[in-house]
Amino acid sequence: MNETLILHEYAQSGNCYKVRLTAALLGVPIERREYDILKGETRTPEFLASVNSNGRIPVLQIGDRFIPESNAACYYLATGSSLIPADRFDHADMLRWMFFEQYNHEPNIATLRFWKGWVGFDNLSDVQRMQIPAKEAAGRAALELMDEHLTERDWFAGDQLSLADIALFAYTHVAEDADFALADYPGIAAWIERIRAVPNYISIDA
Template structure:
């Protein structure tokens, strides 16, 4: 399979990490979003939405959206809880990640690291919502080592992607000790 992704994107990296963790062979095709490489006619023929990550399977079928790709790759593995309720909780975290975490933490990081915006000039709502996301993670980790029970799941892979680099946008995870410990634990599990 071919994975079109940009190495600066946590959404792309979480697909890469999932494939690596599962031992799924793939070819990584670096697709620089800052240079518009996901907007070329050749790329749009693969994914009309013009977004990375995008996977092209050996049979020619394509799949986009990081969490959908992760779910497909991990089908039948220990990264997806066998218990229906725990699986739903994993999905709850993954949906929350795309709606209430990534749009704030990742955007703040992109503005600082790739657009050169000083941290002091970040929009207050980005800072406020990012901290709210870290508080939610801190609370979610109050009585467990991973987001869903005692084992690494796709929820952890999805949420560690941008949390682990939040400091690049000026966020100090020392304020969130359970999150900081969890990041280290997940990074170790992923071999990062």
């Protein structure tokens, strides 16, 4: 890889951790640039004009080009590696779990983690507060579906670690921050330990 890689991030975000974990597992060095999302640092005119017009992190910078969306950034890094299955079905199945993660998992588990741990219950709007029960139920449903899969399989796609596992791991392993009880999901608990044992694994606070 010839071009400098810079991760524009907020380190405690699971979405940003996905990209760091992928890079670590691949042994690819990345520079890190931190933005305080609570201070609106990803909504400044400079950020919107030069990094991501969607005002969000993570963004992976490759030379002078940018890839927003955590799972797309991971895909860029892992292109050609064993983290992306070569088999046609397994490749699409990996993407299936990554889209599931962004649609069914992240908006529930990551959002509740952010609301509870960063924003604070008292600072939520009425509409946000009213959504909590539905997000708790949808988050549990996502974890149950994962757990069911993991009673029969060690990994989400193919027969080895892939980006699907990395994407789902990021917010699952910290789901207790959002008051989800991981002890209720033994398949998930064992899978978390499998991922922690992978060579070059780094933790979210590394």
